[in-house]
Amino acid sequence: MKLRLVISFVFLCVSIFFSIDASAATSKWQTPYFAKSSCKVRVWTDATNYSKTAKTVDFTIEQNGKCGELRYQAHLSPIALYTYNAKFVRGSFKYKTPLKKLSLNLPEYKQRGYEAKVFVDLYSKNGKDLGFVESNKLNIKKR
Numbered sequence: 001m002k003l004r005l006v007i008s009f010v011f012l013c014v015s016i017f018f019s020i021d022a023s024a025a026t027s028k029w030q031t032p033y034f035a036k037s038s039c040k041v042r043v044w045t046d047a048t049n050y051s052k053t054a055k056t057v058d059f060t061i062e063q064n065g066k067c068g069e070l071r072y073q074a075h076l077s078p079i080a081l082y083t084y085n086a087k088f089v090r091g092s093f094k095y096k097t098p099l100k101k102l103s104l105n106l107p108e109y110k111q112r113g114y115e116a117k118v119f120v121d122l123y124s125k126n127g128k129d130l131g132f133v134e135s136n137k138l139n140i141k142k143r
Contacts, residue, residue, distance in 0.1 A: 024048075025136040029064065032122045033131030039067035043118055043135040052141045056101040059118050059135065061093065069094050070130070071123040076102045078114035079137070092125070110143045 025048045029040040046058040057076055070093060075086040085107060089100045108114060118135035 027134065027136050030133040032133055034128070035067060035122070035130040038064075039130075040064040041067065041070070041120070041122065041133045043120060043133060045118060045135050045138060048136060048138055050104060050138060050140045052143055054104055054140075056103055057118060057138065057140075058099055058101050060097050060099055061120055061133075062096040063093070065095060067122075067130075069125040071125065071127070072097070072120050073123075074100065074102065074118055074120045076104075076106075076116055076138075077119050078108050078116045078140075081108060081114065084108050104140060104143065109140055113142045114140050116140050 024044065024046050026044045027042045029042050031037055031040055041061065041063045044060045044062065047054075050057065059074070061070075061072060061074070063070060072091060072093070074089045077086065078084055087103055087106070089102060091097060091100075102118065116138045118138070119132055120134070121132045122130040124130060
């Protein structure tokens with residue numbers, strides 16, 4: 001009886017672990033261009049493929065603790081499209097941001113689908129430009 005209970009518990013835990021959205025993606029650790037080489041930052045997004053009914057790209061930004069407090073400005077940028085509307089999300093963080101959202105309700109995505117990335121411009125606490133980091137590539141379907 002105990003063995004059956006233990007096996008059931010392990011099966012449940014494994015099922016929960018693998019049912020977590022496997023399409024979520026975390027970028028590799030990146031060093032912003034003007035930051036110290038020990039400063040590493042990465043971007044997590046809730047998916048890599050966004051259906052035509054998706055409303056937002058949810059993301060977080062995380063650092064390795066060696067960057068100090070960072071200010072950020074993030075936006076969704078279609079790859080290879082040089083003119084586009086960008087809605088920015090701004091804030092600051094010491095380790096990891098809470099979940100943030102970028103709208104997919106933009107003209108570019110209503111006309112056609114695009115590959116895109118979340119670009120994050122980073123600044124030190126006192127406003128010095130540190131460069132940017134980016135998410136993995138995202139596939140966004142036409143709205």
